[in-house]
Amino acid sequence: MERKEGRDQPNMLDKCLRILRAFDGGDQQLRLSDLARRTALPLSTVHRLVGGLVEHRLLAQDDxxxxxxxxxFELSGLVPVEQELRVAARPFLQDLFMATHETVHLGVREGADVVYVEKIHGHSDLGLPSRVGGRLPLGCTGIGKALLAFSSNEVRTEYLERPLRAITPHSIVDPARLERELAEIRATGLAFEREEATVGRECVAAPVLVQGVAVAAMSISVPVSAYRMPQLAAAVKTSALGLARQLRTGREHRRPPGGEMFG
Structure with a gap:
């Protein structure tokens, strides 16, 4: 009996994760039938599992x-990258928002995606697919390109060798073109996205570099009609440099006497 229960536990965890990831498409609310269809699980199984997820407040239910x-959300605040990065970044993101009144993002790389760890909604934030905790392909976003450009050669090569995903008709699907753009980003320290994630929106992003590695990136997203490249580029680059200095200072303060830095 114990062996059977041990086998069932990973299977149950996988099913629960499939239910939670059914919201990856950006839907705020899903019906039981939607969850069953997206997870390819029997309706009775989904009904049983969502009861436990609601009990533990991982899901919420209404009519x-x-x-x-x-x-x-409470668990996400315990993730180390969010604890240090979000706290350090918040003042810089707020300053960036106050200077532009446009949507600002902070993101990190996870595999072939950018994961958004912070977002301040601008006055014209309509139709953007980004959300805190959400993810988008690296090559379709300014933040993703900045992270990819300053990743290792192995990471870039692996990404460029796979089929490039497209979100809009403007998304880059030619590896050679994206590779040229990444080289330009490394030379300038700025990444641009032109309607590649959302039609009608453009953004400029800058990497947050610690010891030459992009630990994060931040961006400003604006409507095409409001795009002011020189001003926006200078603002986001200044904020990214400030955050990088803050993170380096924090790490040096955690350096043990005569020893190596933590992290």
Missing amino acids: GGYQLGIGL
Whole structure:
């Protein structure tokens, strides 16, 4: 009996994760039938598992269906990258927002995607697919390009060798073209996205470099009609440099006497 229960536990965890990841498409709310269809699980199984997820506040339920619960948000604050990075970045993101009144993002790389760890909504934030905790392909976003440009040669090569995903008709799907753009980003320290994630929106991004490695990147997203490249580029680059200095200072303060830095 114990062996059977041991086998079932990973299977149950996988099913619960499939239910939570059913919201990856950006939907705020899903019905039970939607969850069953997206996870390819029997409706009875989904009904049983969502009960436990609601009990632990990983999902919330109302008359319209289910949505991600506050428990996930509370857990996300315990992730080390968010603890250090979000706290350090918040003043710089707020300054950037106050200077532009446009949407600003902070993101990190996870595999072939950018994961957004912070976002301040601008006055014209309509139709943007980004959300805190959400992910988009690296090659379709300014933040993703900045992260990819300053990743290792192995990471860039692996990314460029796979089929490039497209979100809009403007997304770059030619590896040679993206490789040229990444080289330009390394030379200038600025990455641009031109309607590649959302039609009608453009953005400029800059990497947050610590010891030459992009630990994060930040961006400003604006409507095409409001794009002011020189001013926006200078603002985001200044903020990224400030955050990089803050992170380096924090790491040096954690250096043990006569020893190596932590992290």
